[in-house]
Amino acid sequence: MTSTIPTAAELTELVRSLVRQHRGERGPLLEILHAVQEQLGYVDPAVVPLLAAELNLSRADVHGVVTFYRDFRSAPPGRTTIRLCRAEACASLGAEQLVRAAEQALGIGVGETTADGATTLDEVFCLGNCALGPSAQINGRVRGRVDVRQLLAAARGGGR
Template sequence: MEALTASQRETVRRILTRMRDRPGPLLEILHGIQDHLGFVPGAAVPLIAAELNLSRAEVHGVVTFYHHFRHTPPGRHIVQICRAESCQSMGAEGLAEHAMRRLGVEFQETTADGAFSLHPVYCLGNCACSPAVMIDGELYGRVTPARLDELLAQREPSK
């Protein structure tokens, strides 16, 4: 397990100090860490456990239960493609295959140049405008393969 850098450690400490006294704080803390660091480093788990008087196993169990929390640093841009039924009815499977071909990665992977991480998502609540894609928190509807190419190119013009 990679050790935390000094600044990562400082960030984790700051979030713990701010949130530890809130009721049921663990998810809030994990969100705070991921929002700041981009992922939840394994080396943060013992710090969190000690602060909340939990076992490392309990904290690890929570981090790994939720799909939202990442265990490794993500790419510069996070691309989520909806795989749920509504989007499937409008061609989401083909869109996902197109994205994988274009980026040269599978779901849950990051491109070699660190530009894009590709993730599946199970409903973005945009089912009247399927298929839906979210990139860095921005929602897009009725996304065709050509439109997806445009959206990716807007973020990394060289790709």
């Protein structure tokens, strides 16, 4: 994942390269969007018209896919990304209270990033860790029986 904002020329080359790699596949849009996000950390809105042109799709089609799937972001994430599970099992074990406490402690809402770019708080509807709820995913690593102290420590320590 890159830490700098790409230029228009770099975005164009990235999109063209990914389209070439996936040209023979049926419906390659999702694979390409995942690859863009893997490389940039997010799907830059400038990618939408480029992909639409390269794949002979409408901008609305590409934009619809990007905005429909929660895993795609349209802005760079924080250095630490915290995803809190809000599925039924975790909710029954205090996930909603954990979400509210995290929002209050971080000063942001779900789906937002702190002003300093340190932490992104997001939600997910099942991490498959139901027996150890409430669960969170911190920088891709699933943790169980989390509390707000652990989340704040992860936010301060970069998610280690």
